[in-house]
Amino acid sequence: MAIALVTGASSGLGEEFAWQLATAGHEVVLVGRSRDRLSEVAHNLTGATGMAAELLPADLTTEVGRQAVASRLGDDARPVSLLVNNAGFGLGEGFAATTWEQERALLDIHVTAPAQLTHAALPGMIARGHGAILTVSSIASRLGNSTYAAHKRWQVEFTQALAGQLAGTGVTATAVLPGLVRTHFHDSDALSHMRAEFPDQAWLDPEEVVTAALAAVRRGQTVVTPSARYAVAGALAGLLPTRMTRGRRSQQRD
Structure with missing residues (x-):
């Protein structure tokens, strides 16, 4: 039985990943900060799909939390065949307006955690000859207007480098670049204004993002943008001079 581990699984895209993977016959390991919320997701998911859901409460902005998840990924008795690095958040403020504690947490969850967890998962996957990261x-990775965008660009570059290094191992690496998605990501005071600033057509449903992402994993595709309009927008942003994508506003997209 294939096992998938999903970070940020208590809501939004992470919860949708868990549902689609369980529906497809995967056991899932649910990672998030709230045990109560993870328990609720696991109860509903197992009741509907019959698939086992393992709870792993952990705060990925801390070394203790990351190490707990890394240890689970290194467990050869119950090997994980798919790691979904999904956990994340946005600050909605410029670098000079935030505290270092906020920026450090943002860096840890977007950069340190994916790197550390991927590093823990790969040895077993490579030894078994199959697996996926x-x-x-985010489409924000095509911009240059925030530390969030910089972290998301790093994720793409990291994935592309990883994909090259993993060629021939049976293990793949994929990055998905969603645009605005209808999740609780934008419920915070810092980001809620974005709901009124963008038309309904700009927002994607979690189902279509996750479906496109998992299809890309099955194809072994390295980078996927799950919307034609965002794919075009991202391509155009890549053609613009850097100074034109360095807007003052910080537009977090996931």
Whole structure:
């Protein structure tokens, strides 16, 4: 039985990943900060799909939390065949307006955690000759207007480098670049204004993002943008001079 581990699984895209993977016959390991919320997701998921859901409460902005998940990924008795690096958040403020504690947490969850967890998962996957790393980046990676965007760009670059290094091992690496998604990501005071600033057509449903991401993993595709309009927008952003994508506003997209 294939096992998938999903970070940030208590809501939003992470919860949708868990549902689609369980529906497809995967056992899932649910990682998130709230045990109560993970228990609720696991109860509903197992009741509907019959698939086992393992709870792993952990705060990935801390070394203790990351190490707990890394240890689970290194457990050869119950090997994980798919790691979904999904956990993340946005600050909605410029670098000079935030505290270092906030920026450090942002860096840890977007950069340190995916790197550390991927590093823990790969030896077993390579030894078994199969596995996949899926990292939820963002169309914001095509911009240069925030530390969030810089972290998301790193995720894409990391995935591309990893994909090259893993060629021939049976293990793949994929980054998905969603645009605006209808999740609780934008419920915070810092980001809620974005709901009114963008038209309904700009928002994607979690189902379509996750479906596209998992299809890309099955194909072994390295980078996927799960929307034609965002794919075009991302391509155009890549053609613009850097100074034109360095807007003052910080537009977090996941």
